[in-house]
């Protein structure tokens with residue numbers, strides 16, 4: 001792409017310098033710039049990318065996209081909003097790959113990763129080559145790539161989609177975080193389906209209020225397929241959780257046809273007769289394409305919702321309900337989501353990724369349904385993240401578990417002990433007896449203690465980190481895997 005072509009995508013942009021300059025790649029981080037790249041100076045949430053322009057030039061950038069002209073001898077494309085320009089130009093640079101790969105986006109506070117995996121399985125089994133992009137990893141066409149967050153930046157997403165299209169990938173299930181919506185990471189991507197799981201408290205540090213958080217999610221639906229045309233190759237659909245009140249707002253915002261799923265009468269895709277055991281979840285599903293019994297290997301009522309959302313997507317894609325049911329029944333679960341650790345012990349140890357008040361409540365409710373003995377809950381709250389959820393998570397843990405081991409979960413640049421104190425505030429406010437909990441800042445020590453305390457038939461729930469294989473302390477990323485630590489603790493105590 002040359003700079004004139006890049007400039008032509010934005011009517012109000014202004015090009016300074018050699019207009020024929022060719023750019024061979026896109027970069028937003030000066031440390032990753034390669035010779036020939038177009039470097040976008042983004043006014044970010046933490047810092048101003050314009051300050052890194054000299055470094056980008058030094059690394060070989062061919063040109064810059066800036067919001068104000070810089071005193072540098074290099075072609076510059078001046079735009080009003082570099083983040084917006086990044087989305088627009090990335091879509092063009094990678095030749096609009098979302099027109100070729102059918103995109104299914106999943107947004108919501110909890111359940112995005114799980115739901116994308118269910119969708120991936122259903123589509124793969126229907127011989128639709130499917131990629132998945134989200135918290136755990138990105139994978140397609142037999143390759144796996146690590147991820148640093150949930151939703152990649154717009155240029156990384158477009159670059160990956162182009163690669164998918166070139167490798168014959170037909171569909172892609174993408175986790176769409178509220179940060180991503182606010183930061184235009186999926187802007188310009190054509191979504192065939194937008195799925196909403198639920199909206200509960202999280203990320204108030206970033207969004208400020210629940211209304212602002214809901215509005216960020218709403219962007220996904222208001223931007224969805226807002227043209228009706230005889231030439232439109234395929235319609236877009238919104239798949240909404242009928243039992244979450246935010247869905248009414250999203251339904252109102254979108255021009256797409258909506259499929260409502262839930263547990264109550266009136267939902268288009270509905271579950272009844274739910275039965276949960278330690279081994280799995282049974283229910284009857286009623287849809288606009290027939291009814292069926294289904295037996296998931298995954299436990300928890302929340303997984304019924306995730307399954308209903310995935311069933312809706314399968315039906316939109318024209319897959320038979322019986323085939324969808326078979327696919328879902330074959331899935332063992334998702335790494336770090338209600339994952340059992342078995343090392344010969346006589347009590348249950350479960351590792352789960354619940355890191356929000358609602359996530360924690362759901363998983364504890366599920367555990368409570370099958371626990372025969374006491375419940376020990378090891379959990380913490382992330383540093384440099386929503387502080388308001390901390391006392392609430394403490395209160396929820398105390399409501400369901402018999403004994404709490406409050407510990408660290410990626411303290412990042414905060415003082416770890418103080419995060420624990422924030423959680424304890426909630427316990428004190430609820431008058432939880434000090435005999436029922438302890439604060440152990442070292443996560444390994446907390447897990448080990450819980451395992452030492454457990455007796456046959458008890459359940460040790462280790463929440464918050466799920467599939468994560470690290471603990472972020474300060475700016476250091478240290479190896480840490482709840483599953484391995486638990487297994488070692490079990491073997492170490494010889495139980």
Ligand SMILES: CC(=O)N[C@H]1[C@@H](OP(=O)(O)OP(=O)(O)OC[C@H]2O[C@@H](n3ccc(=O)[nH]c3=O)[C@H](O)[C@@H]2O)O[C@H](CO)[C@@H](O)[C@@H]1O[C@H](C)C(=O)N[C@@H](C)C(=O)N[C@H](CCC(=O)O)C(=O)O
Nearest residue numbers: 028029030042044045046047049052149150151153177179
């Ligand atoms: C608050 C937030 O969302 N930040 C994300 C955002 O950064 P930003 O654009 O605001 O950038 P910034 O850090 O202010 O820096 C400004 C610019 O300077 C550049 N820079 C910076 C340093 C340098 O040496 N050179 C350089 O060029 C940066 O690359 C950037 O372009 O865009 C970046 C690129 O997409 C992300 O990596 C970064 O994620 C940070 C690490 C983060 O922690 N994000 C979390 C909160 C997040 O996004 N989480 C959601 C998941 C939520 C969920 O699933 O519940 C997610 O989608 O991952």
Ligand SMILES: Nc1ncnc2c1ncn2[C@@H]1O[C@H](COP(=O)(O)OP(=O)(O)OP(=O)(O)O)[C@@H](O)[C@H]1O
Nearest residue numbers: 109110111112113114135302352353354359362363
């Ligand atoms: N539909 C749901 N409703 C409420 N809680 C859920 C739901 N699905 C999963 N959970 C809980 O939330 C945790 C996280 O699930 P999952 O990883 O699928 O969510 P996510 O939305 O991808 O999270 P993240 O925002 O970190 O990407 C699970 O370990 C489980 O405890």
Ligand SMILES: N[C@H](CCC[C@H](N)C(=O)O)C(=O)O
Nearest residue numbers: 355381382385409410464465
């Ligand atoms: N997507 C979430 C993941 C949180 C996981 C938890 N282990 C933590 O570090 O807080 C976030 O970035 O806020």
Ligand SMILES: [Mg+2]
Nearest residue numbers: 112113135175
């Ligand atoms: Mg996720």
